[in-house]
Amino acid sequence: MDESLKQAVTRNILESMALGLMVVGHDGEVVVVNPALTSILGYTMEELTTSSWGGLFFSRDENREFNDALMEVISLELVNFHRRVPYTNPRTNSQMMLSLVSSFLREGEELTGVVLLVEDVTEAHQRLQRERRLLWERNILQRERADGLKKLALSVAHQVRNPIMSIAGFTQRLLKSEQLSENAREKLEIIIEESGKLEKTVKTVADYASLAPPVKGRVEVGGMIDDIRRATQERYDLSPGVDSNAALLALCIAGDRTQLIRAAMHIVDNAVEAGADGLKIHVSETADGDIFINITDNGPGIGHDELPYIFDPFYTTKPHAVGMGLTEARHIILDNQGDIIAESPPGQGATFHLNFPVAPCHL
Structure with a gap:
């Protein structure tokens, strides 16, 4: 295949891709973009290829996460990096959700460029948000149930703790008597042991009920x-x-x-x-x-x-x-x-x- 045919095939592939594609040189210059990318990012082909990516994207604070993701890819040299980030299209001012996937171009050991695939996943993200709202509503019901349990647990812990302490205290005093039979002493020690278990349960319940927001x-x-x-x-x-x-x-x-x-x-x-x-x-x-x-x-x-x-x-x-x-x-x-x-x-x-x-x- 001659060189002109290779270029024609490459150009045709880039123009027909549904995903946006950007190649950034090691000096920060955007060297290759395709039409899908211009539509997604809201910049013309000329704007994307005649400006450094830093100067182009860092001028908009609302796209900080998009910028941070680009920085992370380049600084850490991440291969197969995948991240979803919010993005505001500067032309339409519309809020989008983009999926970013990265790779690198290398010549031997030398890094020559970053390849970034960009997909508009706004519709899928909105569907996910609706599903999350349903999950959140379910979780609210579960939290309300948990809050009811906490109130009940706190009340029970308060009502039970004082009698347990009284039982344990009086039992300890009875154990000090020298007139106790061995059988009675064993029974009182069982009361002490079981009171300790109940006190442990009360403490655990009280800790749960007292958990702060x-x-x-x-x-x-x-x-x-x-x-x-x-x-x-x-x-x-x-x-x-x-x-x-x-x-x-x-x-x-x-x-x-x-x-x-x-x-x-x-x-x-x-x-x-x-x-x-x-x-x-x-x-x-x-x-x-x-x-x-x-x-x-x-x-x-x-x-x-x-x-x-x-x-x-x-x-x-x-x-x-x-x-x-x-x-x-x-x-x-x-x-x-x-x-x-x-x-x-x-x-x-x-x-x-x-x-x-x-x-x-x-x-």
């Missing part, structure tokens, strides 16, 4: 996972493995960092108490732009009949547990605009999927 900020995924690993190491001398790439760990979610770590540690506690001695945290991004933080253990798993009830209050299969840890974890995650589901394939441990919308890392 989240103080939301920007939480970097990688930093939060580091905190979870550190807390697990300190509590159990166990270091969870992490399976992710740098781009996903650099993403942010909106939430209360302290509460989210507390929720994750309830999941870790549940795994270790069930007999797991290995944990792995896997981070992934969905096609809809959400972030999944998956916590997997190598324990015995959760029985098929038990799985629907593990987030219910006081549900536990452990003899000395209260059964509020996963209830609280779910409540925290729902309060922080997330969702949680669990799965446990036979013989493969358990995995908890924590799902959050991605948020800008800057306020």
Whole structure:
């Protein structure tokens, strides 16, 4: 194939592509664009090819996330980078959602350019937002149920704590009597032991009922996972493995960092108490732009009949547990605009999927 025919084929492919395509040289100059890109970004072919991408896009503050994504691709040299970002078309002033996928052009070891594919996914994003609103409404009902439970739990804890303390106190005084038979002493010690268990239950319920509303900020995924690993190491001398790439760990979610770590540690506690001695945290991004933080253990798993009830209050299969840890974890995650589901394939441990919308890392 001669050179002129190659150019004609290339030109025809570029002009017929539904996806926008941009090639940025290592000096920041936009060297190749196609018609679809001009339509999506709202700039003419001449504007795109005669200006540096920095000068062209950084002049509009409302497109900061789009600009940040470009910077991230170039500075980190990310191959197969995929991100959804909002974008305002400067011609129509319309709000859009764009999907960005990157690659690189190289000559040997030298980077010669960045290839960026741009797709308008506004319609799919709007459909997702409608689905999220329905999910949010469902979560509101669940939170209202949880709030009702919290009020009931606080009332019960208050009503039960004082009688327990009285029972335990009077029993301790009776145990000091030298006239007690051995049989009576054993019975009183059982009362003390059972009172202690009840006090533990009351304290757990009171802690759940007193959980404050989240103080939301920007939480970097990688930093939060580091905190979870550190807390697990300190509590159990166990270091969870992490399976992710740098781009996903650099993403942010909106939430209360302290509460989210507390929720994750309830999941870790549940795994270790069930007999797991290995944990792995896997981070992934969905096609809809959400972030999944998956916590997997190598324990015995959760029985098929038990799985629907593990987030219910006081549900536990452990003899000395209260059964509020996963209830609280779910409540925290729902309060922080997330969702949680669990799965446990036979013989493969358990995995908890924590799902959050991605948020800008800057306020």
